Amino acid sequence: MDPKPLWLLAELTYKCPLQCPYCSNPLDFAGGRFKRELSTAEWCRVFREAKALGVLQLGLSGGEPTLRPDLEELIRTAHDAGLYTSLITSAYRLTKERLAALKAAGLEHVQISIQGADEALSDEVAGTASYKDKIAAYHYTRELGFPLTVNVVLHRRNLHQVEALIRLAESLGAERIELANTQFYGWALHNREALMPTKTQLDQAWQVVQRERARLGTRLEIVWVLPDYHEQYPKPCMGGWARAYMTVTPAGEVWPCHAAGRITTLKFENVRDRPLEWIWEHSDAFQRFRGDAWMPEPCRSCPRKAQDFGGCRCQAFLVSGDAAVTDPVCSLSPHRPLIDAVVADVERAAATGQSPDEWTYRAAPASRALAAKG
Amino acid sequence: MLLYPEGLVTLNATGVEILRLCDGTRSVADIVGTLEQRYSTTGLAADVAGFLERLAAKGLVTYGP
Numbered sequence A: 001m002d003p004k005p006l007w008l009l010a011e012l013t014y015k016c017p018l019q020c021p022y023c024s025n026p027l028d029f030a031g032g033r034f035k036r037e038l039s040t041a042e043w044c045r046v047f048r049e050a051k052a053l054g055v056l057q058l059g060l061s062g063g064e065p066t067l068r069p070d071l072e073e074l075i076r077t078a079h080d081a082g083l084y085t086s087l088i089t090s091a092y093r094l095t096k097e098r099l100a101a102l103k104a105a106g107l108e109h110v111q112i113s114i115q116g117a118d119e120a121l122s123d124e125v126a127g128t129a130s131y132k133d134k135i136a137a138y139h140y141t142r143e144l145g146f147p148l149t150v151n152v153v154l155h156r157r158n159l160h161q162v163e164a165l166i167r168l169a170e171s172l173g174a175e176r177i178e179l180a181n182t183q184f185y186g187w188a189l190h191n192r193e194a195l196m197p198t199k200t201q202l203d204q205a206w207q208v209v210q211r212e213r214a215r216l217g218t219r220l221e222i223v224w225v226l227p228d229y230h231e232q233y234p235k236p237c238m239g240g241w242a243r244a245y246m247t248v249t250p251a252g253e254v255w256p257c258h259a260a261g262r263i264t265t266l267k268f269e270n271v272r273d274r275p276l277e278w279i280w281e282h283s284d285a286f287q288r289f290r291g292d293a294w295m296p297e298p299c300r301s302c303p304r305k306a307q308d309f310g311g312c313r314c315q316a317f318l319v320s321g322d323a324a325v326t327d328p329v330c331s332l333s334p335h336r337p338l339i340d341a342v343v344a345d346v347e348r349a350a351a352t353g354q355s356p357d358e359w360t361y362r363a364a365p366a367s368r369a370l371a372a373k374g
Numbered sequence B: 001m002l003l004y005p006e007g008l009v010t011l012n013a014t015g016v017e018i019l020r021l022c023d024g025t026r027s028v029a030d031i032v033g034t035l036e037q038r039y040s041t042t043g044l045a046a047d048v049a050g051f052l053e054r055l056a057a058k059g060l061v062t063y064g065p
Helices: A040-053 A071-081 A096-105 A119-126 A131-144 A159-172 A186-190 A199-216 A276-282 A313-320 A336-351 A364-373 B013-021 B028-038 B045-057
Strands: A007-011 A057-061 A084-089 A109-113 A148-154 A176-181 A221-225 A245-248 B002-004 B007-009
Touching: A007 A040, A040 A071, A040 A276, A057 A071, A071 A084, A071 A096, A096 A131, A109 A131, A119 A131, A131 A148, A131 A159, A148 A159, A159 A176, A159 A199, A176 A199, A199 A221, A245 A276, A313 A336, B013 B028, B013 B045, B028 B045
Parallel strands: A007 A057, A007 A245, A057 A084, A084 A109, A109 A148, A148 A176, A176 A221
Antiparallel strands: B002 B007
16 A cells, blocks of 8 residues: 655745755746746645645745745645644744734744844844844744744755754744754755865764753754765665655655656656555555665665665765666665765865855856756 | 644554543542542553653643643
8 A cells, every 4th residue: 555645845935035055946937838827726726735635844945935925825725624734934124913824824833044143143144134034033933832843954064063053943932953064956956065064074063962952951852964975874865765755846746856847757747647656555655665676786775774764865866877776875885986085075175274155146147057957 | 633733643542541631630649540540550650650751842732730
C-alpha cells in the first residue's frame, strides 16, 4: 500500500522582498512556469484535498507568503479543514495587526527567518533592509501568544554568529531555533563557492551548538540541519521520496520536495488538471523513486538504505546528471569525488585567503538573465 | 493526536485522559489522585510522571514540582 502524506508545503508565491543568495526556490522562479498563481479557491481546494489524503501539517511559504492578500482566508480554510498551520515568513513589513488577523483566522505557529545576528550582516545577506522588521515581529509573536521558531540558514558568512543567534532566540523566548546549514539547491547551488563553509567553521559552530543545548535543556530547542557535503552518509531526504511529504508550487505543480522541479527527467502534474490524491498515488514524479526498487548499487545491497533511502534524488541529479544514482555525498558513491573536489576547493581558497565572496542575489532580473543563458 | 510545530505525537486513551486533566490548575499529584480514584487503584504516579516528562521534553506541557 502506498504511504500517505503528513506534510504539505504550500509555496503561495515566488515574489519576495528579500534576495537571499541561498534561496531554495528555482533559479527560474520569475519565468512562465510559475507565473499564473493559484487562485484563492484553487488553494482552498488543495488544502481540503490534502486533509482528506491524510495531511496534518501545512507549511505556508514562498517566496513571501504574506504578500498574498488572501492569506487570512487561506489559513481559515486550512484551519477549519483540520490542518495545523505554520507560517514561514521573512516578516518584512509584517505588522502586529496583520499577525493578529492571521491568528484570528486560525494560524498556529510562526517561523521567522533572520540572516545574521546583527543588523549589518542580516541586511547584507538578505539584500534588503529587514532586520528591524524581523525583531519587531519576533516580539509581536510573543505578545500574541504564537509558538515561535527562529529560522537561520547558515553559510560561510554567518556561521561565526551561531552563539549570538542562539542567544538572540533565547532572549526573545522563542520555542525553537532552526540552524539550517545551507543545502545546495536552487540559488544556493548557483552561489555555492561563496556560501560553502570550511570544516573548521563547521566544527566550531557544532561545538557551540552542543554546549548551548546542554545549557538550555528544554527551554529552547536547537535544531541543527547537517551540512551534508561534510558528512560521510547522505541525509534521509524528506524521510524518503514520496513517503510523507509534498510541495505545491505557486502555479500548482506538485513536487515530492521543494527542489524536485529541477529534475528534468521527471513529469510533474498540476492541481489544476488532477486531484491531489491522484498525483500522490499515480503521477510519474511521485512513483519514480518511491520505495527501493529503483535503487542501484551501492544502495541496493546497503543495510543503510532503510535509514537514508539512498539520500537525495535532487542532489543526485544536480551533481551527477542522473536522479537515479546514490546521493553523491555518500562516501560509498562513485560520484563522491565530485563532492570532495568542491570541499577541497573551499579549503584551498580559505587557506590562501582567496575565498570568493561574490554572490548573485535572488531577484527577478537575475532569474530572467540566468534562464536566458540556460 | 497532538500536533505541534514541525511534529505530531499519537496519544493512547490513557494519554488523552491525563492530558484532559492538565487544566492549568491541577498539580501532578492532583492528576494522579483523580485517576487513582476514578479507577479505584493506586501506584499510577510513576506512569503519569513518565508521560508528562516525555511531553515536557518536547515542550508540549510545562508544570511545576
